Amino acid sequence: MYGTLDELNLFTDVVQRWDVNAIEQLPDYMKICFLCRHYSINKIAFDILKEQGFHIIPYLKKADELKRGDVPKSIQCYMHETGASEAKARDHIRFLIGETWKKMNKERVADSPFSETFIGVAISLARMAQWMYQYGDGLGIENRETKDRVLSLLVQPIPFMQISSPYL
Template sequence: MGCTFRPHFGYCRRISTKVNVLITVSDDIYDVYGTLDELELFTNAVERWDINAMDGLPNYMKICFLALHNSVNEMAFDILKEQELHIIRYFKKRWADLCRAYLLEAKWYYSGGDVPKSIQCYMNETGASEEDAREFIRCLISATWKKMIGEQSMTSPFSKTFIEIEFNLGRMAQCIYQYGDGHGVRNHETKDHLLSLFVQLIPP
């Protein structure tokens, strides 16, 4: 989740978990369960941020929208109360943009297309082989890590804790997707890594 495991960052871990669950459920609604008409209504409800807009939704979408609406409002309330920052409009805009992007992908899929991945995009744009495209993406990832490590030593307006969390987020993403889609498609490599990290005992 990109979080630090220090005890006093429990709230951060809880919020990150909620956000990741909401993103995963929303992604499944757009990729698997919703029809285009339903997805249009769901996206409209999120953009309006109005619980009255969910009346025409099927029950599973109502549950998702209400969970999203309540969770985001609760997070914004906590931040306003504790830090005196009014950020609900930014949260709403982010979720609306995310749902709009999901809807565009769903429309492309329903029209007979396939949602292109980075390797496929590079192959289509350059005519490269799959092997060369994979190597190019690996080089991009490596260059991004070098840039992040270099910027770690620069003066930053962000706290060290925030930077640490961002690094952990990158590590988590690479761990999950290093051998393919370790989140949506189960594979032994990702499962074995997670078991060794969180379940199996470290030998003495």
């Protein structure tokens, strides 16, 4: 989650170039992150190309090329656009999140033109985003809730138990 400015600039450069060979310049922990990201994106692109006939890699590359900057948060945007108070804006954004989860869960069980892999990744990204930002900026600002969640998810996870039952 953290790196030196030089490491992060190098990582950003490798990601923007979309070059697996360039990972030799990265520290080991960033190589793992890059390869996981690269594999996941290419797996999704492969499934979509195979099942839908759409080649999405050029669009994903273009998205990586966009410059990152400080963007207004959804609550701030809503307040600015409507003149709503912060409390009303927060309630509205919570409502939108809830409605979006309803739609995503409905689509998850419906017949879909998208692969199960794509749907699973989309759901996981939404979960991750909500999980990271539920108590504020869980990525940029270190806080106890995020640290506890990372520990419980990655370091001390609940062990997976396979259930053996004649009814399953």
